[in-house]
Amino acid sequence: MSSYSVPRGMRDFYPDDMARRTKLFDAWRLAAENFGFAAYDSCVVETLDLLKRKGGEEITEQIYAFQDKSGRDLALRPEMTPTLARMIVAKQGSLALPVKWTTIAQCFRYERMTKGRRREHYQWNLDIVGEPSVSAEAEVVATALSAMRSLGVTSDIARVFYSSRRLLSEVLATLEVPDSDHAHIFLALDKRGKVPDEKIHELVAAAGITEDSLGKLFTVMSMTSLEQVTDMLPADSPALSELSAFRHLMALHGVADQIEFDISVIRGLGYYTGIVFECFDTERKGRAIFGGGRYENLLSDLGGKPTPAVGIGFGDVVITDLLDEHGLMGSAPPQDITIGYMDAAQRDLATNVATSFRTQGRRVDLALHAEKAKHFFSRIGKGQASYAIYIGPDDIDNGTIRMKNLSAREEESLLLSDLLGS
Numbered sequence: 149m150s151s152y153s154v155p156r157g158m159r160d161f162y163p164d165d166m167a168r169r170t171k172l173f174d175a176w177r178l179a180a181e182n183f184g185f186a187a188y189d190s191c192v193v194e195t196l197d198l199l200k201r202k203g204g205e206e207i208t209e210q211i212y213a214f215q216d217k218s219g220r221d222l223a224l225r226p227e228m229t230p231t232l233a234r235m236i237v238a239k240q241g242s243l244a245l246p247v248k249w250t251t252i253a254q255c256f257r258y259e260r261m262t263k264g265r266r267r268e269h270y271q272w273n274l275d276i277v278g279e280p281s282v283s284a285e286a287e288v289v290a291t292a293l294s295a296m297r298s299l300g301v302t303s304d305i306a307r308v309f310y311s312s313r314r315l316l317s318e319v320l321a322t323l324e325v326p327d328s329d330h331a332h333i334f335l336a337l338d339k340r341g342k343v344p345d346e347k348i349h350e351l352v353a354a355a356g357i358t359e360d361s362l363g364k365l366f367t368v369m370s371m372t373s374l375e376q377v378t379d380m381l382p383a384d385s386p387a388l389s390e391l392s393a394f395r396h397l398m399a400l401h402g403v404a405d406q407i408e409f410d411i412s413v414i415r416g417l418g419y420y421t422g423i424v425f426e427c428f429d430t431e432r433k434g435r436a437i438f439g440g441g442r443y444e445n446l447l448s449d450l451g452g453k454p455t456p457a458v459g460i461g462f463g464d465v466v467i468t469d470l471l472d473e474h475g476l477m478g479s480a481p482p483q484d485i486t487i488g489y490m491d492a493a494q495r496d497l498a499t500n501v502a503t504s505f506r507t508q509g510r511r512v513d514l515a516l517h518a519e520k521a522k523h524f525f526s527r528i529g530k531g532q533a534s535y536a537i538y539i540g541p542d543d544i545d546n547g548t549i550r551m552k553n554l555s556a557r558e559e560e561s562l563l564l565s566d567l568l569g570s
Contacts, residue, residue, distance in 0.1 A: 157258075157267025168477055169270075172299070172464060173252055176272040179295035183287065185250035185274060190231045192254060196221035198230050201449060210257040224256040228273045229419070229446065229459055236277050237452035245278025245455070248287070264435035264466040274440075275459040277447075282390050284458040285423045285442060286397035292427070292438055292460055293403045299467075300476040303430075306437055308403075309410035310394070310425040313441070315377065315387035316414070319368050322380060323361040337369065338414040374409040387422075394423055419443040425460075429470055437470065438462035484511040485551070486533035488524035490540040497564075498539050501549065504567050529554065 154160050161169060180187070196213050212224040225231055228251060236243065252272050259267065274291055276284040289308055296306060316337075317330050325333070336351035345366075352362060371377055378388055391409070398407050407425075415424045424441030428434065440460030448454045471477040485505055489498040495518070502514040513533065515524065521538050528536055536552045543549050548561045 155267075157261055159266065159268060164479065167479070168468065169464065171477070172468065172471075173270075173272075175295045175298045176252060176462070177250075179291050179298065180250040180272075180274065182294065183248075183291040185248045185291070188232075188235070188249050188251050189253070190228075190235060190251075192225055192256075193222050194225050194231060194234075196223045198234060198450070199223050199226065201230070210259045212256045212258055225253070226257045227255055227461060228253045228271060229275070229443070229461070230450075232273070232275050232277075232459070233446045233450050233452070233457075236455070237447055237450050240447070240452050240455070243278075246276055246284070247278060248274075248276050250274050262435075264469055266465050270464040272438075272462040272464075273459060274462075275457060277457040278455055279458070280456040282394045282423065283397060284456075285394055285425075286401060288440065288458055288460045289398065289407070289425060290401040290403055292462055293401075293406055295462075296427075296437075296467075299471060300474070301467075301470065303406045305474060306406075306427055306429050306470065308407045308425050308427045309413050310391075310407060310423060311409065311411050311413040312387045312391055312423045313414065313420055314422050315381075315385075315391065316411070318381055318385055318387050319377070320365070323364055325361060333365075334414050337412070369412060371411055377411060390423060415439060415441055419446045419449075421445060423458075434469070435466050437466050483513040483533045485535045485537060486513045486515075486528045487537045487539070488515040488521075488528075489518055489538070490521065491518045493541065494518070494539045494544065497544060498537075500568055501537065501539070501564075504569075 159165075177187075196211070199211055211226055214222055216222055231253075232249065232251075236247070250273060252270055254268065255271050256268050259265065261267070272295075274288045276287060289310075293308065313334060316334065317327070320330055320333065321327075332354070333352055336348055339348060339351070349362065349366075352365065368377065368380065374388075374391060378385075381388060395404070395407070398404050413424055413426050415426070420441045421444040422442030424439070426439040427437040429437070438460055440458070442456070442458045444456050445454070447457065468477065485502075487498050487502050489495060498514060502512045505512045519527075521540070524538055525536065533554060536554055537549055538552075539549055543564075547564050549564060549567075550559045550561055552559045
């Protein structure tokens with residue numbers, strides 16, 4: 149037996165795994181198509197400089213970086229948003245904005261392994277670029293929830309929790325915290341629940357916030373409803389107006405029961421500027437199922453024109469675990485028809501029969517060698533096929549074959565002349 153194993157944090161996908169992955173990807177693709185997103189793709193290797201433009205963030209420490217044979221600094225992409233921004237900037241002058249793009253991308257991050265986290269994963273991305281209104285946020289969240297519903301994930305299993313970085317900036321402004329310190333504070337507050345609160349206090353205090361303001365900030369972070377935060381801000385608050393419009397649109401999308409305000413949702417990536425959101429199981433015992441938000445400055449940071457954008461990233465690991473936990477993933481679907489034959493004399497007929505059914509659009513698994521009937525039915529009798537046809541000498545002589553329904557234990561006779569047109 150080989151001593152080789154898959155690299156730590158990476159995955160092999162055997163046929164059963166591929167069937168499960170295909171089910172998930174199909175749900176993602178169908179939801180994106182139903183909501184009018186156009187598919188795109190890109191290379192898995194990026195320039196390291198592009199990915200490090202968000203310098204100082206945790207993700208820059210998790211990049212799989214290397215040099216090619218010409219000494220260029222490259223990396224495996226850890227996420228898709230910088231690549232999307234690069235592609236938009238490259239053709240910004242010819243694109244009719246807003247655009248709605250989607251992809252399923254393989255991403256890599258060298259990070260500590262925990263439940264729901266791998267060093268390699270697939271991520272479904274939805275991005276709307278060029279739309280300043282909260283219709284974009286509502287559209288991407290509604291699309292993601294549409295895929296969730298198609299997989300059987302209802303509001304009693306998972307919910308989307310949302311907040312706004314603009315809202316937190318307005319709160320910090322009332323506490324007289326300089327704008328230049330907001331990004332540092334966001335990164336610190338995003339670690340809540342991951343490190344002790346004492347550590348959060350240290351990180352936030354490092355930004356020079358007074359003890360009084362620090363206490364007020366943590367009072368705000370403990371608030372459980374948007375109405376509580378509303379009392380702290382003026383009636384004409386832009387952030388409150390956006391959040392109100394977002395809630396209204398989500399109700400029109402029919403998913404008001406699957407969203408909930410949570411001021412602690414911040415998102416760790418520094419390019420987010422407005423409404424942000426994360427989806428968790430209702431008990432919030434696992435990692436985020438998906439997350440995203442508005443990012444206003446990334447395109448201009450890459451040399452493009454200032455352009456509003458909203459995006460969402462939906463990984464395959466956490467949702468697969470959740471579907472398994474609730475018995476929603478299921479197993480690989482069986483082949484429609486499996487065909488076997490007794491000896492080499494029936495091989496050609498079996499091949500012709502298989503070809504005929506495949507031409508009709510049926511999924512057919514054809515045996516590759518002769519086998520005894522007992523072995524054939526034993527081999528396929530474990531849920532691997534819905535119907536079975538076993539061809540022997542008598543079938544050729546009689547001009548008929550028998551197709552067995554393996555679940556109903558019933559048979560029907562089919563005339564070879566009808567099936568093969570001869």
